Amino acid sequence: MSNLPLYRDPWAKLDAWRKSPIFQKTTVVRNMFPGFGIAVVAFTAYVIADNVYSKSHKKEENSHH
Template identity: 55%
Template structure:
């Protein structure tokens, strides 16, 4: 036994269907607000780690003397 079709049909359903498309989801919209943010965070992290490993910490040496 199948369910009967709804008694009404929304005449605006086709015109409003674009709002449910995945491109317009909140996650996709937020991702496009900050393009390249993930790459920038990764590059900055590598820079900070490399600077701390390759250069001696001068503030510790000056505080001891």
């Protein structure tokens, strides 16, 4: 006898797309907001630079008057 299973799913080929790595939950969540990570880093750098600039600007104003 052959080693084939007794039951074959006729829809197996049509449902194979569901097991593709493109449609896994982690991939979908990661790709839900493209560019979000870069935006967070850019905004954080902007806030830090603004705080440093405003602190140095306040020191300059106080020393001149």
